[in-house]
Amino acid sequence: MKKTITIVFLLAASAACSGIEDLDFTEMATAGLEWFEENVPESLHARIGEVDWEYYTEKLLGHLQEYSWEDMAGCEEQAQTLLAFLNQYERLEPLAVWLETRMDYFAMADEFLQQLRELPPEPEVRPRPVPGPAPLPPPAPRRRPVYPPQKKWEAKLKTRPKPARADGMVPELKTIFEREGVPGEWVWIAEVESSFNPSARSPAGAAGLFQFMPATARRFGLKTSPQDERLDPRKSAAAAARYLGVLHRRFDSWPLALAAYNAGEGRVGGLLKKHGAGDFDGIAEKLPLETRLYVPKVLATVSLREGVNAEHLPPPS
Numbered sequence: 643m644k645k646t647i648t649i650v651f652l653l654a655a656s657a658a659c660s661g662i663e664d665l666d667f668t669e670m671a672t673a674g675l676e677w678f679e680e681n682v683p684e685s686l687h688a689r690i691g692e693v694d695w696e697y698y699t700e701k702l703l704g705h706l707q708e709y710s711w712e713d714m715a716g717c718e719e720q721a722q723t724l725l726a727f728l729n730q731y732e733r734l735e736p737l738a739v740w741l742e743t744r745m746d747y748f749a750m751a752d753e754f755l756q757q758l759r760e761l762p763p764e765p766e767v768r769p770r771p772v773p774g775p776a777p778l779p780p781p782a783p784r785r786r787p788v789y790p791p792q793k794k795w796e797a798k799l800k801t802r803p804k805p806a807r808a809d810g811m812v813p814e815l816k817t818i819f820e821r822e823g824v825p826g827e828w829v830w831i832a833e834v835e836s837s838f839n840p841s842a843r844s845p846a847g848a849a850g851l852f853q854f855m856p857a858t859a860r861r862f863g864l865k866t867s868p869q870d871e872r873l874d875p876r877k878s879a880a881a882a883a884r885y886l887g888v889l890h891r892r893f894d895s896w897p898l899a900l901a902a903y904n905a906g907e908g909r910v911g912g913l914l915k916k917h918g919a920g921d922f923d924g925i926a927e928k929l930p931l932e933t934r935l936y937v938p939k940v941l942a943t944v945s946l947r948e949g950v951n952a953e954h955l956p957p958p959s
Contacts, residue, residue, distance in 0.1 A: 706747060706932035711755045714931055718748035736843035740853075743837045747935045750798065754790045761786060788927040789934035792953075795942035804947065807838040815879045822883035823959040824890075827948045829879065831886075831903075834940050840873050851875050852882035887958035896953055897922035900940050905933040 705714045721741065728738035816826030835853040836842035843849045847856060850872035854864060862881035864871040871877045889899035889907060893914075901922055902910040913925040926934055944952035 706744070706935075707930045709928075709930060711751055711758065711931065714748070714751045715755050716752065718745070718752060721745060721748050736841045736849070737845065739836065739839045739842040740844045740848075743835065743842065744932075746798070746939065747932065750790050750795070750935060750939075751931065754787075754794075758786065790938060792938040792941045792945070795939045796946060799939075799942055799946055805833055805838045808833065811838055811875060815875065818876060818879045819883040822880060822887060824883040824887050825955045827944050827950060827952065827955055828883070828886055830944045830947045831882065831900075831940055832879075833943055833947070834936065840875050840878070849873060850878045852878050854878060854881065858885065890958050894957070895921060896955060897937050897941065900937045901925075901929060901933050904936045905929055 705717055708714055722745070725738060725741050725745065728734045728741065811832075812829055815829040815832070819826045819829055832838050832851040836851050838851060840851050842851075842853065844853060848854060849870060850859075852872075854862075854872045856866045859866055859872050859878075859881065862884050864877055864881050866872065886899055886903065889902045890896060892907065893899055893902060893910065898910060898914075898921065909929075910925065913919070913928050917925055917928065919925045922937060926937075941952045944950070944955075
């Protein structure tokens with residue numbers, strides 16, 4: 643019963659984000675359960691059976707919006723199982739594409755958490771004795787990292803081939819970005835967002851190569867009906883370049899522009915003001931895990947694909 647409920651929830655959520663309203667959920671749930679029993683190894687059945695299926699369906703895709711690495715730990719295998727299920731259905735392909743491009747986040751979260759656990763404890767600050775000469779000052783406590791650094795992402799991605807569609811799309815997309823006054827190297831954001839697959843769609847409703855939410859898409863000139871222009875690579879690229887230009891002009895920093903692209907410019911601007919910060923590191927701890935993973939991954943991807951220091955690319959013209 644729990645497995646059946648799980649599949650119904652998955653299909654309902656996927657249908658909602660895809661605009662599909664005519665599914666027979668009972669029939670598809672039954673088919674999905676049959677596929678699960680026939681294709682997922684029994685050894686994995688037992689391990690998944692111990693997971694709270696309501697948590698599995700309602701929380702797995704929401705973990706990226708958490709703030710604690712411990713809360714996200716151990717989700718990679720669950721995400722792989724969900725991805726395998728979604729890939730069985732053509733109608734669910736947009737959601738599967740979205741999830742597949744984010745599988746790195748679950749793996750990296752586990753690696754980063756393990757790294758944090760292996761760090762030595764912070765040195766104890768002892769009170770100054772009285773009387774007697776002043777002791778040597780204790781070493782400054784080393785601040786614990788709050789996100790995986792760009793170099794860690796570069797090590798993970800350096801042997802990964804480019805997405806199959808990249809060579810055919812990147813030259814034209816670069817021309818579009820440069821026409822909008824934004825360095826063409828930033829087209830590689832599409833690898834992180836959608837693996838250059840314009841059909842990608844998130845559970846929250848973002849769509850296309852550059853994963854625009856409907857309101858943001860309309861703000862930058864994309865129609866969402868009767869035809870969804872977010873799915874048009876050229877039009878979405880022009881909108882993405884304009885949006886990045888706006889964000890960089892506001893925050894004067896590519897890492898902050900990327901953080902705002904992912905988490906929202908209002909949130910980033912509010913955190914900078916609240917904490918008196920001036921850069922990404924100053925607010926990273928207050929941002930969702932997805933943003934803490936996204937920013938260094940984009941920087942690493944652009945740096946590897948283009949052989950440049952992405953953070954130091956010129957500002958929009």
